[in-house]
Amino acid sequence: MDAKYNYFNKTWLAFTGRSIEQQIGDGWTENVHPDDLDRRMSAYLDAFHARRSFQMEYRLRRHDGEYRCIRDMGQSFDDLDGRFAGYLGSCYDITEHKKS
Numbered sequence: 001m002d003a004k005y006n007y008f009n010k011t012w013l014a015f016t017g018r019s020i021e022q023q024i025g026d027g028w029t030e031n032v033h034p035d036d037l038d039r040r041m042s043a044y045l046d047a048f049h050a051r052r053s054f055q056m057e058y059r060l061r062r063h064d065g066e067y068r069c070i071r072d073m074g075q076s077f078d079d080l081d082g083r084f085a086g087y088l089g090s091c092y093d094i095t096e097h098k099k100s
Helices: 010-016 027-031 034-050 095-099
Strands: 054-061 067-078 084-093
Touching (some): 034 067, 067 095
Antiparallel strands (some): 067 084
């Protein structure tokens, strides 16, 4: 199993303004702020290799070009045979919360 992303919901696609084809694999990283990308990827890959859940914050470019602060959480899950099968994840725009 590789660490590539293979699914994005309609909310993510609307937020980024990109198609599923543009996001699959590592395409989604094009929207992560360049100053945050290495830290974000390192945190994800560390969790992936350890087969553990993660939570992180980083800036993500919205469809209008504005970078927004995102809280990204991934819950690891196993298949029916107890083998690591990947993550179910969610992201929240926390920009307004961080401003207050």
